[in-house]
Amino acid sequence: MSVAEQSIAGAEARGHGFMASSVGRKVVMAATGIVLFGFVTVHMIGNTQAYMGAGTFNSYAKFLQTMLHGAGIWIFRAVLLAATGLHIWTAVTLTLDNRAARPVGYRAEQNIASTWASRTMRWSGFILAVFIVYHLMHLTIGNVHPAFDHANPYANFVKGFQVPAASGFYIVAQLCLGLHMWHGVWSVTQTLGLVHPRYDSLRRTFATGLTLLVVGVNISYPVAVLAGFIH
Numbered sequence: 001m002s003v004a005e006q007s008i009a010g011a012e013a014r015g016h017g018f019m020a021s022s023v024g025r026k027v028v029m030a031a032t033g034i035v036l037f038g039f040v041t042v043h044m045i046g047n048t049q050a051y052m053g054a055g056t057f058n059s060y061a062k063f064l065q066t067m068l069h070g071a072g073i074w075i076f077r078a079v080l081l082a083a084t085g086l087h088i089w090t091a092v093t094l095t096l097d098n099r100a101a102r103p104v105g106y107r108a109e110q111n112i113a114s115t116w117a118s119r120t121m122r123w124s125g126f127i128l129a130v131f132i133v134y135h136l137m138h139l140t141i142g143n144v145h146p147a148f149d150h151a152n153p154y155a156n157f158v159k160g161f162q163v164p165a166a167s168g169f170y171i172v173a174q175l176c177l178g179l180h181m182w183h184g185v186w187s188v189t190q191t192l193g194l195v196h197p198r199y200d201s202l203r204r205t206f207a208t209g210l211t212l213l214v215v216g217v218n219i220s221y222p223v224a225v226l227a228g229f230i231h
């Protein structure tokens, strides 16, 4: 079966209703995207505690693990997992449906900008998914960490980033996060209906500012450890 035939079969299998319609799935993709960008922003702010030393960072990690008598972290993990799963599912099925709708593809010169944007979204999204699995194995589970200690998240952070290859991968992944966030924030504001030319510069400033802030601060962590500033 060709990709187009598989996609048509998939679209038929999805049947009717909100999640079967491309508008419904775009709304789900936008809503889960907002949840994930919100998490990434809060996570970036939380990690700034690393600049305040081992005591502050470890108390913050302890707070996350014990909030709501330990249930908080599991509620939060369930929400993140569901948002990530729905986000990837809607992205993949929308892409396949789009391909089925135009199996021959546009002539390149007609569609350079949007093809470039959607292609980068797929690549940056894929690299981010690989990064998240690695990141969980590195700093949460610890099975790919050189000296993981469940009782000392600060030491895990420092020793983890002292490995240049690991830090390098974090930096590349943050650049992909930047591409993904920039285009994602820009498109989500469009999905929310802010398409009037009057809002364009506001949307661009918001997407660029938020992306530069998150990516810049995230990249500062491995760089600060490698430079010996956080030790």
Ligand code: HEM
Pocket (backbone or CB within 6 Å): 040, 043, 047, 061, 073, 077, 080, 128, 132, 135, 136, 139, 140, 153, 157, 170, 177, 218, 219, 221, 222
């Ligand atoms: C350089 C940037 C980052 C640093 C320094 C960092 C640091 C950390 C640390 C130290 C933990 C473990 C907390 C603990 O167990 O006490 C953690 C967990 C986690 N991080 Fe990051 N992170 C970064 C970027 C990201 C990004 C970009 C994402 C998502 C796209 C992400 C998603 C997660 C998730 C899902 C967890 C697991 C939370 C849990 O369920 O326990 N992180 N991160």
